Amino acid sequence: MSVILQSMLTAGLASVAAAVFWLLGWRLRRAHVWLSALGLSVGFMVLYWRILGRPDFPPIDATQWAFWFALMALPLGWLAGIGAVYRWVWAWGALLGTLWLFVLPFRPLIESGFWTPTVGVAYIVGFGVATWLLITLTAPLGDEPGAATPFLIATLGGISAGMLFYGGKSASLSQLSGTLGGILGIGVPLGLLLRGFKVGRGAVAMTMLLFMLLWTTALGFASLTLGQLGLLYLLAFTPALYTLPALQRQSPLMRFAIPLAILIVLGGASVGLQYNAYMSQGGDYYSY
Numbered sequence: 078m079s080v081i082l083q084s085m086l087t088a089g090l091a092s093v094a095a096a097v098f099w100l101l102g103w104r105l106r107r108a109h110v111w112l113s114a115l116g117l118s119v120g121f122m123v124l125y126w127r128i129l130g131r132p133d134f135p136p137i138d139a140t141q142w143a144f145w146f147a148l149m150a151l152p153l154g155w156l157a158g159i160g161a162v163y164r165w166v167w168a169w170g171a172l173l174g175t176l177w178l179f180v181l182p183f184r185p186l187i188e189s190g191f192w193t194p195t196v197g198v199a200y201i202v203g204f205g206v207a208t209w210l211l212i213t214l215t216a217p218l219g220d221e222p223g224a225a226t227p228f229l230i231a232t233l234g235g236i237s238a239g240m241l242f243y244g245g246k247s248a249s250l251s252q253l254s255g256t257l258g259g260i261l262g263i264g265v266p267l268g269l270l271l272r273g274f275k276v277g278r279g280a281v282a283m284t285m286l287l288f289m290l291l292w293t294t295a296l297g298f299a300s301l302t303l304g305q306l307g308l309l310y311l312l313a314f315t316p317a318l319y320t321l322p323a324l325q326r327q328s329p330l331m332r333f334a335i336p337l338a339i340l341i342v343l344g345g346a347s348v349g350l351q352y353n354a355y356m357s358q359g360g361d362y363y364s365y
Contacts, residue, residue: 078285087127088256092263094364095120095280103274113219114278117284120260121147122216128252139298140249141204142182148289150178153286154279157216171213175286176205182290186297207310208289215317219278225275225333227264229316230284232337234258236344237288237309243351244305245295254291257284285313288303315339 098116102109125132127145132141152314153174156167179201187197218226236254243245261284264276292309295301318324325332 086317087124088259089104090127091120091124091256091260094123095260096267098261099264099274099276099280102277103181103237103267103271109277110158110279111155113169114151114283115157115258115280117276117280118147118151118154119262121257121283121287123258125253128256129249139182139185139294140253143253143287143290143294144246146178147283150174150283150286153212154283157212157219157282168213171282172206172209174200175208175212179204179208179290179293182294182365183297200273204289204293208286211289211310211313212285214314215285216278216282217320218316219276219281222268222273222275224268225319225329226264226281226316227261227268227341229319229336230281231258231262231265232340233288233312233344234261234317236340237292238311238346239348240305240309240344241295241301242353243298243355245299245301246302246355247295247299250291250295250299254288256289257291260284288313305347305351308343312340312344 095116098112098119102112102116105112105317122144125147129140129144132144134145136142136145153171156170156172168326183192183204185202186192187194192200218230234255237258238251241254242251245251255356262278264274268274289310292301292306296303296306315336318339319332324335327335
């Protein structure tokens with residue numbers, strides 16, 4: 078079976094797994110908070126298993142943490158859907174949770190001496206705080222019904238895949254990132270066909286958390302630069318432009334088109350530049 082067909086099958090299985098939970102959440106509104114994050118988590122674990130096989134525990138390489146993040150971060154995804162009155166619990170829980178989670182994959186870089194303790198702690202705290210800001214500011218996108226949110230995040234996943242392959246030079250991280258966006262992409266037909274369908278805050282928060290893990294892993298263990306990571310991070314906020322008050326006064330088409338254009342222009346230009354640099358260097362990449 079060709080690589081393309083394998084990737085399509087993998088993306089399809091992961092998306093179907095997520096869609097089953099999201100459809101249940103659409104029908105069982107009281108369970109939507111729980112099923113939103115759970116669908117993304119299960120979908121990503123199916124995705125990982127199909128691409129890289131069964132992960133070890135404890136992990137023997139940094140990439141395997143992505144599988145376990147999808148499980149361990151579930152409480153953060155569930156908290157993302159908590160009622161507005163208790164949203165402060167989500168904010169503090171997400172901050173503490175992300176700081177703790179990012180210790181796990183990057184501690185070996187400090188213990189091995191690759192990062193000094195000062196640099197390592199700075200990176201881990203920076204990753205945790207940056208991820209906290211990202212997931213808390215983008216989680217409300219999950220409350221937007223329709224296909225716009227899944228389409229924008231799926232586009233981000235495609236751009237991310239190109240950046241990690243050509244910039245980070247990691248085939249596996251690139252495939253995980255692109256197909257993670259593809260899982261959200263199943264929300265496009267669901268949003269078009271089902272009245273009031275939304276993927277939910279938990280699914281969006283979990284997706285952004287996993288994106289950040291994959292990107293920072295490419296920084297620490299592959300060839301992604303800090304500048305490339307910064308660009309991906311800023312692009313991850315682009316879908317949230319959809320909810321800004323200034324855009325709320327625009328037509329639904331304009332609200333969708335503006336963030337999509339930013340993603341395509343800036344992200345596409347960056348991927349193109351990385352592709353040219355990649356080809357000029359002979360097309361070598363890492364196996365993880």
